[in-house]
Amino acid sequence: MKVTILNERLSNxxxxxxRGVASRPQLPVLANVLIRSTAGGVEILSTDLEISFRIKVGAKVREEGEVSVSGRVLSELVGTLPAGPVDLEVDKDSLVIETNGIRSMVAGMASGEYPSIPSFSGKCDIEIGVEELVEEIERVGVAVAKDDARPVLMGVLWKFEKDRIRLVATDGYRLGIGGLRLSVEKEGLSKLILPARALLELVRIVDKQEVKTVLIKFEINKQQVIFKIGEIEIVSRLLAGDFPPFEQIMPESYSTRVLVSREELTEAVKRASIFARESANIVKVKMGDNQLKVSANSPQLGSSETGIDVETEGEEVEMAFNSRYLLEYLGVVRANKVIIESEGSLKPGVFREEGEEWVHIIMPVRVQS
Structure with missing residues (x-):
């Protein structure tokens, strides 16, 4: 392999x-990236066997070839090089880097040892606008489980329903439901569970790319999904298992309904959370008579209560919630107003954005009076 590539492109x-280089690899080769030159340019790949990345970079290719070298070492080295063209050449199983009188060599491995990574080919199954996709992933993603006690809860359910995809995530204490609209009905797909990690990596990447749409291809036989963002591809395994029957906990009615300012509610919860740290982050929310009160009390720290003027329907009710769950939800709300619905102090709290179909459910906490 002999190529010349701009250092800025290589570094980016x-x-x-x-992001796909394993920090504690099961196999030594998984700490490496694979660099491959073809007539069309240079490809750089990485994988930890759960998620893989492929990026195509423009370069002047004088000789085709490939090599596998340490991703960490190469990245650190390239970061020290001056801007401008860099020459890359394979010498046996090592990569030689030259530019402006600097010559370095990074030891590598035979490229044949590197795992095979599928590439995006043929037509896509789905094409989604970047803005819509990112917004829905961020909204639903706050409800994804953070530990691997139940691996299936570390994913987001994609349920295909005629001309839309229902996105669902839960950690057992809260439930996020969103959706993506499809231009045409997608046949042959029912339910898939996509790892939240892959979706969040997708959000990070599209934020830095000037693309308007993301192409998605499902390899059902291989239990894989491939995202294509411009010249970048992300390949991820689908999660196996049964997603919890979320429909069963969806309340069908409410006895109390409140319309409250998102900004005022956020500030009130933040204030109360200061005094809730020693009591499992529990804050109380009392709703009724056109008032919503957020409070917390600590014998050691003190107390806080904030009253907010709101629009209410139905009975007075007091509920207790984990303040962290409330703040994470409010952090991804786009609307100025939030609707809170409840059937009782120990029933799920239903949160909606005014004018939006998206629903977020938070289970209340039982506390002593």
């Missing part, structure tokens, strides 16, 4: 694929 590409 390594920053992308670096």
């Amino acid at each position: 590409a390594l920053a992308v694929v670096g």
Whole structure:
């Protein structure tokens, strides 16, 4: 392999694929990236066997070839090089880097040892606008489980319903439901569970790319999904298992309904959370008579209560919630007003954005009076 590539392009590409380099690899080769030159340019790949990255970079290719070298070492080295063209050449199983009188060599492995990574080919199954996709992933993603006690809860359910995809995530204490609209009904797909990690990596990447749509292809037989963002591809395994029957906990009615300012509610919860740290982050929310009160009390720290003027329907009710769950939800709300619905102090709290179909459910906490 003999290529000349701009250092800026090489550095940016390594920053992308670096997300797929295993920090504690099961196999030594998984700490490496694979660099491959073809007539069309240079490809750089990485994988930890759960998620893989591929990026195509424009370069002047004088000789085709490939090599596998340490992703960390190469990235650190490239970060020290001056701007401008860099020459890359394979010498046996090592990569030689030369520019402006600097010559470095990074030891590598035979490229044949590197795992095979599928590439995006043929037509896509779905094409989604970047803005819509990112917004829905961020909204639903706050409800994803953070530990692997139940691996299926570390994913987001994609349920295909005629001309839309229902997105669902839960950690057992809260439930986020969103959706993506499809231009045409997608046949042959029912339910898939996509790892939240892959979706969040997708959000990070599209935020830095000037693209308007993301192409998605499902390899059902291989239990894989491939995202294509411009010249970048992300390949991820689908999660196996049964997603919890979320429909069963969806309340069908409410006895109390409140319309409250998102900004005022956020500030009130933040204030109360200061005094809730020693009591499992529990804050109380009392709703009724056109008032919503958020409070917390600690014998050691003190107390806080904030009253907010709101629009209410139905009975007075007091509920207790984990303040962290409330703040994470409010952090991804786009609307100025939030609707809170409840059937009682120990029933699920239903949160909606005014004018939006998206629903977020938070289970209340039982507390002593």
